[in-house]
Amino acid sequence: MNRACFAVIIRVGPSSGWPDSKIKHYKKQLPQFTGSLLVAIALVVYFVITVPIAAILLLPGVRASFFDAVFNLHNMITRRISASSLHARKHIYKSAKYSQSTMVDMQNLLIKRRLLILSTAGILATPPLIAIALRGHQLFQYDDTPRVPDEKIAALLNGEQLVPPPPLPPEVFATQEVEQIRPALVDASRDWNLLDADFRTRLLLVYKIMREQYGYEMALLEGYRSPERQDRLAKMGGSVTNAAAFQSYHQYGLAADNAFLRDGKLVISEKDPWAMRGYQLYGQVAEQVGLTWGGRWKLMDLGHVEYHKPGFVLGRKPETAR
Numbered sequence: 001m002n003r004a005c006f007a008v009i010i011r012v013g014p015s016s017g018w019p020d021s022k023i024k025h026y027k028k029q030l031p032q033f034t035g036s037l038l039v040a041i042a043l044v045v046y047f048v049i050t051v052p053i054a055a056i057l058l059l060p061g062v063r064a065s066f067f068d069a070v071f072n073l074h075n076m077i078t079r080r081i082s083a084s085s086l087h088a089r090k091h092i093y094k095s096a097k098y099s100q101s102t103m104v105d106m107q108n109l110l111i112k113r114r115l116l117i118l119s120t121a122g123i124l125a126t127p128p129l130i131a132i133a134l135r136g137h138q139l140f141q142y143d144d145t146p147r148v149p150d151e152k153i154a155a156l157l158n159g160e161q162l163v164p165p166p167p168l169p170p171e172v173f174a175t176q177e178v179e180q181i182r183p184a185l186v187d188a189s190r191d192w193n194l195l196d197a198d199f200r201t202r203l204l205l206v207y208k209i210m211r212e213q214y215g216y217e218m219a220l221l222e223g224y225r226s227p228e229r230q231d232r233l234a235k236m237g238g239s240v241t242n243a244a245a246f247q248s249y250h251q252y253g254l255a256a257d258n259a260f261l262r263d264g265k266l267v268i269s270e271k272d273p274w275a276m277r278g279y280q281l282y283g284q285v286a287e288q289v290g291l292t293w294g295g296r297w298k299l300m301d302l303g304h305v306e307y308h309k310p311g312f313v314l315g316r317k318p319e320t321a322r
Helices: 020-058 060-112 114-135 151-159 176-181 197-214 227-235 273-288
Strands: 217-222 255-262 265-267 304-306
Touching: 020 060, 060 114, 197 217, 197 255, 197 273, 197 304, 255 273, 265 273
Parallel strands: none
Antiparallel strands: 217 255, 255 265, 255 304
């Protein structure tokens, strides 16, 4: 094979000593040389690829050697994978055996120390069991710290005899809108005389302040609630109530659900901006007179207020609670 080497050194500038005509000549020859070099490289690559493929396809000996090499490579890879898999299985087997041994040791320890373990468990479980037994059916615990009203509110509570508003017609509570928001409200008790006297006075004062200071006329949706009705409502799901009989202040006349009256119609939904503003004012006033507002709870009940009467324990039957 003949090999040709071309070396062109072009120095441009006053000190190169080359005439301009020679420089222009070599510049014209340089693209032709570059194109020839690329063609030569492409031919070499073509022959490097096509000659082995042709040899494999046309020459049996070369083809056999090629497939032997591929087969040997495949066997080598397979052996390495098998060795790795065997090592992994051995490791898993050792881990399983160790875990089994640990479980057996733990079982033996539990059998040997069963008396100590049972005694410790009994000691730890006794206090909460006693607490649950003493609480009876009470599931919910509220803050029983009495709220102290300010001086003006206290003076009103001590000096003024408040009268409950006249009862509303039954059809006010039987509309479709009311039924969607508060189901089973038609047969709810709205008898103010069944409420605890202290709670009734505070709630009537809330009504008075809401009407005279803020222009909101309020309506009692439900006051006292019998244990049977409480259980019926609890079965309707958490959207109504989570409290069963004697788990709610309603059974003791210490809770009430309230809403607003506008143009002779009940407004219960807080989606009404006017009602939402009323609930905020209602909650503030209720807390000022010493009541607990359901709007502070995690599961908000904006119309609900209850009185955590000093000395009262939720869970006892009404006959012994007062």
